[in-house]
Amino acid sequence: MMLFIMATVGHRGLWVRASSAASPDSIPEIISLAEEMDITDIYYQAVVGGYAYYRSELLPRSQYLTRLSGPDYDPLERLTAEAHARGIRVHAWVNSLLVWSGEEPPESTSHIFYRHPEWSVKDVLGRAMFGYSQKTWSFYGLDGLFVDPALPDMRAWLAGVCLEIAIRYPVDGIQLDFIRYPGTWWGLPEREESSMFSLPESEELRWMELVRYPTLPFSERYKVWHFWRLNAEREASVYEAVRAVSDTLRSHPATSCPRLSAAVWANPPAAGFRVAQSWWRWEGAVDYLAVMSYTQDTGTFSDYLDFALSVRPEAVFGIGFLWPNMEAEAREEEAAVLSRGGAGVSFFDYTRLVNEVDRDKLLGKKPAGEPRKSKESLGAIRGAFSDPPPRGLVGEGRGLLVAGEDEAFGDWLLRLSADRERDLKRLGLTREAFYENLRDDVAAFKALDMAIFPVGDVLLSPxxxxxxxxxxxxxxxxxxxxxxxxxxxxxxxxxxxxxxxxxxxxxxxxxxxxxxxxxxxxxxxxxxxxxxxxxxxAGKKVRRKDIPRELLPVYIGWTIKARLDRALR
Structure with missing residues (x-):
């Protein structure tokens, strides 16, 4: 059987973690693999866990780096020089809002954890993440401790870190990673509506997608609508953080304005709803996106690819070796990017390519086998809008509708799908019917708001x-x-x-x-x-000033719940 090396797309990236280049001896090995793989762009993790793997005056130097290779070794400088000598571009990969993920607190007292505890993201109960133990954030399924992009000083700090790298090193780009919130119930604005999600039953709404919304009870759809309004502020904060970096790099005379990219979640519902990373709306803020389309399901990869190319045609696509024996899937995924005219791919990551991947199979030097196909069947979904809003509330709310508000809500829900036309068909809805149902929903929501808000000074005990x-x-x-x-x-x-x-x-x-x-x-x-x-x-009336601060979100949430239940009787 004749074997062929697969034709490759123009951009072929490789993510290299900070620890992979922490020793000078590792640089030739990284370059050797990059040449073997025809890599055009290396993304080196220069900032991770709030520590610098380069010479910085803004961040503490990684103690791991110093212990391993002494105080003078600069992996970003060495890797950039060696890569450029071979025509390979280098981007500084910056973990942006995730600032710590260790089991114990950071060692350095100049770490952001100690210098700016007020920048910590807060959860829906008002607790600062910086007060979490490693076991706590891990229990919640999070990546670590995050700072809040809603804070202008924090955004300026991030922009300053990226500018420092761009001034000091001849890098070809800066890539923002973890430029998002940690999860659904973190970073919501400190307003009464946010307390709707302080009760245990709200955890059922921690994920959302287009096909789920119409099947929810009306009262739950009301909560989703409020989350949309609150989440708009989270989305804006993440965008403003990206914009701050972009504007700083482009306006500073001492930089050659390296290209700015961002590594983003591929799944639109997860990106938009859970972590407020609505990258399809970041027009003009980044030069291109690296869509982390990590999956061994080639059908799902195709969905991610088609969605991203429809809104950001300059995107490159991450192929993640997070599962064993996925060389065949990786080849098919790269071929899909090429066949659809995509800009390129990037492999995650160097360590896995060295230790876990059969590169001869990946490069087509020997058979890789057949890629696994999805076994999931996407059938019809019954019961769309089977719990309609009360007609009385719809009538009351018609006069309260703000022009375009229901359409904006509908547009947001449609973005919670990688293939909206397919999903509307599964729901048995035309686009017109979908928006018509939403108009009734939003009218009723507006009437409910008049009955529930403002919550006032006297609350009901849970x-x-x-x-x-x-x-x-x-x-x-x-x-x-x-x-x-x-x-x-x-x-x-x-x-x-x-x-x-x-x-x-x-x-x-x-x-x-x-x-x-x-x-x-x-x-x-x-x-x-x-x-x-x-x-x-429950139900005892208590003045707000008499409620312990840590319980205030729960009291407000219970008061909202009681008023909602009464309004829907």
Missing amino acids: PGREISFAFLPFAGEDPEAVKKRAKDVKELPLDTIIYPKALDPLAKAVFSAKRGKREICLAPDGVYVFEVKREIS
Whole structure:
């Protein structure tokens, strides 16, 4: 059988993590692999975890880098020189808003963690992420601790870091990574509406896509509409952070204005809803996007590819070797980019290409086999708008509609799909019918707002559960061993009152437990053994000033819930 080397697209990138170039001996190996793979662009991770892997006056030098290679070695300088000598472009890859993801707090006292704790993103309960332990953010499925792009000083700091690199090094580009919020319930504006999501049931709305919205109960669609309005501010903050970097690089006379790119989530619902990274609206802010279309499902990759090219034709596409034996899929994905006229691809990452990928198969020097195909069937979805808004509310709200507001909401929902026409067809809706239903929804939402907001100074107390409990911290011990030990706990020496809160596994367990029955709850930092002793009724009127600050979002959320339930009776 004759084998052919696959024709490659114009841009062929390679992401190289900071640690991969932390030793001078690693540079020739990186260059050798880049030449073998016909790499045109290297993205080197110059900023990670709030530390610099280059000479910086704004960031502390990576202690790992210093311990491994001494205080003078500069991996960005060395890699750029060696790559340029071979005609390979180098981009400084900057982890932008993710500033720490270690098990212990940063060592350097000049780290952003200590210098600007006020920049921390807050969750829907008002807690600063910088107060999370590693186990807590990991429990929530997050990447680490983030700073908030809503803050102008923080945006200026990020722009300054990128400018410092552009001035000091002849890099061909700057790439922003983690230029997003950490998740759905982080970074919402500090307003009453945000407290709608402070209760446990709101966690069911932590993800959203076009095909899901019409199947939700009307009351849940009301929450999604409010999230859209709140999320618009998160989207604007992320965009302003990108814009700050772009404007700074383009306006400074000391730079040659390297190209600015951003690594972005490929899945539109996840990018737009969960992390407020609406990159399809970043026109003029970046020169191009690197769409992290990491999947071994070639059908899903094709969806990501088609969507991205329809809105950002200059995009390059990330191929991530996150699964074993995916050389055949990677070849097909690169071929798909080429066949559709895409600008190029970028491989994630150098370490995996060295240790886990059969490069002979990837380059077509020997058979790679057949790529795996998707087994998922995208069938019809029944029940679209089967819970219509109350007609009385629709009538009340018609006169409250702001011109274009319902269309803007609909446009946003349509963006929560990689193939909107296909998904509307699955829902059994024409575009006209979709917008017609939304007009009724939004009219009713506006009428509900008149009945619910402003919340006012007197709030309704949420229900409570008084529990006796014992807490067994993990303290480095295997969680399963601690959980097993929890079954033998005899005494419950502590007492407290638990309220229904989002992002709180103990609250979720307590409100699901039966009174008088001992239960075990796995939490981020340990195991609770508890028993519900008393149930406390909701509905007591309490003045805002008399409510503990940490419980205020829950009181506001419960008051909104009670008014919503009453309005829909």
